[in-house]
Amino acid sequence: MSQEGQLLDKKSLRAVLGKTADWGELARDCVAFANATGGHLLIGIENNQSIPPAGQQVPIELPDTLRRKLAGRTVNVVALPDIRTAANGGQYIDLTIPRAIAVASTTDGRYFLRVADQSKPVTGDEVMRLATERSALPWETQTTLHVPRTERDSGKFRRLLEALRASDRVKASVKEKGDEELLDHYQLAQDEYLTHLGILCIGKRQHRAQLTTAPVIQFIKYDEHIQKVNKLVWDDHALNPVELIEAVWQDVPDFRERYELPDGLYRQNVPAFDEIVVRELLVNALVHRPYTQRGDIFLNLHPDRLEVVNPGLLPLGVTPWNVLHTTVRRNEHLARLFHDLKLMEREGSGFDKMFEVLLSQGRPVPELAELHDCVQVTVRRRIIKPEVIDFIAKADQTYRLTQRERIVLGLLAQHDALTARELATALELPGIEVLQPWLTRLLDWNIVHSAGRTQATRYFVAPELLRSLSFPVGTTLKRIEPHRLAALILEDLRRYPRSSTSEVHQRIGSEIHPRQIKRALDALIARNEIHFKGDNRWRRYWAAP
Numbered sequence: 001m002s003q004e005g006q007l008l009d010k011k012s013l014r015a016v017l018g019k020t021a022d023w024g025e026l027a028r029d030c031v032a033f034a035n036a037t038g039g040h041l042l043i044g045i046e047n048n049q050s051i052p053p054a055g056q057q058v059p060i061e062l063p064d065t066l067r068r069k070l071a072g073r074t075v076n077v078v079a080l081p082d083i084r085t086a087a088n089g090g091q092y093i094d095l096t097i098p099r100a101i102a103v104a105s106t107t108d109g110r111y112f113l114r115v116a117d118q119s120k121p122v123t124g125d126e127v128m129r130l131a132t133e134r135s136a137l138p139w140e141t142q143t144t145l146h147v148p149r150t151e152r153d154s155g156k157f158r159r160l161l162e163a164l165r166a167s168d169r170v171k172a173s174v175k176e177k178g179d180e181e182l183l184d185h186y187q188l189a190q191d192e193y194l195t196h197l198g199i200l201c202i203g204k205r206q207h208r209a210q211l212t213t214a215p216v217i218q219f220i221k222y223d224e225h226i227q228k229v230n231k232l233v234w235d236d237h238a239l240n241p242v243e244l245i246e247a248v249w250q251d252v253p254d255f256r257e258r259y260e261l262p263d264g265l266y267r268q269n270v271p272a273f274d275e276i277v278v279r280e281l282l283v284n285a286l287v288h289r290p291y292t293q294r295g296d297i298f299l300n301l302h303p304d305r306l307e308v309v310n311p312g313l314l315p316l317g318v319t320p321w322n323v324l325h326t327t328v329r330r331n332e333h334l335a336r337l338f339h340d341l342k343l344m345e346r347e348g349s350g351f352d353k354m355f356e357v358l359l360s361q362g363r364p365v366p367e368l369a370e371l372h373d374c375v376q377v378t379v380r381r382r383i384i385k386p387e388v389i390d391f392i393a394k395a396d397q398t399y400r401l402t403q404r405e406r407i408v409l410g411l412l413a414q415h416d417a418l419t420a421r422e423l424a425t426a427l428e429l430p431g432i433e434v435l436q437p438w439l440t441r442l443l444d445w446n447i448v449h450s451a452g453r454t455q456a457t458r459y460f461v462a463p464e465l466l467r468s469l470s471f472p473v474g475t476t477l478k479r480i481e482p483h484r485l486a487a488l489i490l491e492d493l494r495r496y497p498r499s500s501t502s503e504v505h506q507r508i509g510s511e512i513h514p515r516q517i518k519r520a521l522d523a524l525i526a527r528n529e530i531h532f533k534g535d536n537r538w539r540r541y542w543a544a545p
Contacts, residue, residue: 005117006329007039010047013056013092016066024106027073032112032119034077034100035130037329039114043081044092050527052090058083066095076104103131115317116326122316130316132292133330139291140333143193147207149183152194156240157202160341169340169545186340187333196291197333201240208237213291217244217282219252219299226302235296241286241334242341248282249275254301259383270389272381273306276357277366281377283344284351285310287335295374308377313370320368323351324428354379356403359410362388365426387466388413394469399445400507402491408438409461412448417460419452432457440484485512485520490543493530497542504541 009029014020026041033039043066044052063081070079080096105111111122111130122130161182165175174185183189188198199207200214208214214237221230232251239247249255257272285297285308295311314320315328329335338344345353354366362385367378383389391413395401401409411426412418420432429435432455439459442448447465451458488508493499496507505517521541524530532541 006114007037008042009033009039009117010042010045010049012046013044013052013058016043016062017059023069023073027070027077027106028110028112029114029119030070030077030079030095030097031074031104031106031110032114033097034074034104035112035122036099036114037332038097038099041095041097042092043095044090051086051088052092054088054090056090056092058091058093062093066093073107074104075107076100076102113317113328115328120317126316129313133290133316138331138333140195140197140331141187141190142196143190144196145194145199145207145210147194147199147203148192149180149189149194149198151204151207152198152202153204156243160202160242163341167340167342169342186337197337200334201242201337203240205236205238208240211291213294215241215244215286215289216296217248217299218296219248219301221254221301222303224303242338242343244286245279245282245343248299249278252299252301270361270383270386273379274357274361277354277379278306280344280350280354281306281308281379283338284308284377287338287344288315288330290330304381306379306381308379310375310377312374314375320370322428323368324355352403352407355407356410359407359414360389360392362386362410362414364414365411385414390469391461391466395447399441399447400492402487404438405442409442409447412459412461413466415460417458419455420457420459421455423459437484437487482516482520482523485516486524489517489520490524490529493541493543498540499542500537500540502537 011026011029015022015026029041033041044056044058060083063083066081067079070077077100078098080098082094082096083091084094085091103111111127112119113122113130114120157179161179164170164182164186174182177185180189183198183202186197187195188201189195194203194207196211199211216233216235216237218235219230219232220228223229234244234247255273255275255278259270259272289297289310290312293312297311298307298309300307300309314323315330317328318326335344344350351366351368358365358379362383364380364384367380369376369378388410392406392410395409396406399405408423408427411423418426420435424430424432424435427435427438439448443450447461448459449462451460485508489504492504492507496503499507501514501517501521504521505512505514508517521530521532525532529544530541531544532539534540
């Protein structure tokens with residue numbers, strides 16, 4: 001069963017029974033889901049559990065009580081409770097909250113929005129933004145231009161279907177659908193008309209131009225005196241968003257410039273702007289922009305930096321200080337299409353990837369700023385510490401680091417030392433108490449050292465280790481906690497899908513007892529975080545999408 005997040009929350013049965021019932025909190029969570037993209041409340045499962053207590057029974061009248069109580073405490077919220085029985089015989093309620101047709105609120109006039117795994121209050125001017133952004137019918141699914149689905153661009157249509165059917169992220173049952181069924185599945189068409197999303201992706205040029213908010217990209221290059229020296233514009237609407245990404249990367253030669261760094265007797269080539277970072281910036285700009293607002297996407301290239309300016313503000317709930325850990329879908333159908341086409345990772349992980357790549361290249365992290373009516377992301381060109389490149393590569397080769405570990409190691413390698421508070425701030429964490437999952441293994445392996453206590457604790461990479469790349473051998477994995485082992489296995493299977501138990505065991509650490517590996521795999525299967533096929537030594541595992 002999935003963990004709590006953007007689409008799921010868990011509550012104890014005590015929250016809706018007897019004197020301990022907190023109907024106000026339940027109403028707030030339902031309003032938050034309804035104002036976002038909908039979701040599920042699993043009532044009868046504790047926060048740290050994946051199934052209800054064995055033998056737990058849900059009163060037969062409770063679903064009707066939920067409908068009545070929530071109807072009296074919320075506005076524009078639909079509650080659909082259903083009693084379910086888990087494999088252990090325990091019962092729980094799956095309370096489905098669909099996306100609201102209009103802005104939802106509590107009956108006392110308060111507004112909430114689901115952001116990641118929390119229900120955040122919406123106050124002041126943000127209420128007007130919520131009402132504006134949160135139209136009853138999403139922009140993607142509207143058919144206001146009444147373009148028949150037969151009036152699509154046959155070339156774009158064919159290439160899109162070929163890419164979807166070739167993607168390993170698309171389920172086999174979806175690939176088996178007919179061409180017209182695939183259009184409906186991805187919200188590219190409704191009834192006889194193409195949706196706005198369909199026109200954007202497979203429509204003809206003249207229809208895409210009629211959308212008025214179809215993306216236009218401008219690339220402007222400046223010299224050291226801030227004088228324009230080159231300009232490229234993609235404004236003829238001939239390309240869909242997928243083709244725009246490829247065109248920008250291919251047409252701007254500056255993106256493919258490289259540095260030569262000394263590396264002993266040889267020289268090492270490092271890109272001026274990494275392709276992964278540039279493509280991720282373009283994907284973010286295209287997927288997360290508000291398509292109800294006009295404005296061009298600007299790529300401003302200066303001698304020392306690249307600025308990507310996107311029209312519109314950040315989605316409600318997202319700020320420059322929580323972007324690493326917050327997920328809010330503005331164009332969910334376009335995001336799903338991009339994900340299935342393998343143009344982006346799972347929702348909300350784009351900035352994580354940019355942090356990882358830039359830090360592993362000895363560069364500063366991307367800078368995000370919310371301006372008056374736009375969002376600007378700045379990527380620096382300069383490499384602060386060239387030695388960090390080999391350091392991260394060797395550490396990853398030696399220890400199979402997770403993404404979190406590569407990010408925190410890159411930060412520490414660029415600084416002489418960071419206090420616990422400074423590190424938590426750099427990682428956009430709410431406090432120092434949540435640093436442990438990022439640091440524990442690095443400290444165990446003596447890659448990172450610490451001095452001091454509590455918030456004054458200083459974390460640093462030993463300078464001699466950074467220079468020599470002589471990593472300590474031997475780990476403490478023999479006594480690894482179950483949750484840490486599960487996280488390692490999950491990360492390993494994301495990198496190496498369709499792996500056997502022995503292959504996972506060898507990569508994670510041969511000093512771990514095989515029974516520990518087997519127990520961790522079984523627990524991940526029970527939580528539906530990994531899937532498998534086959535039996536005994538022919539069994540192969542992979543991470544759930």
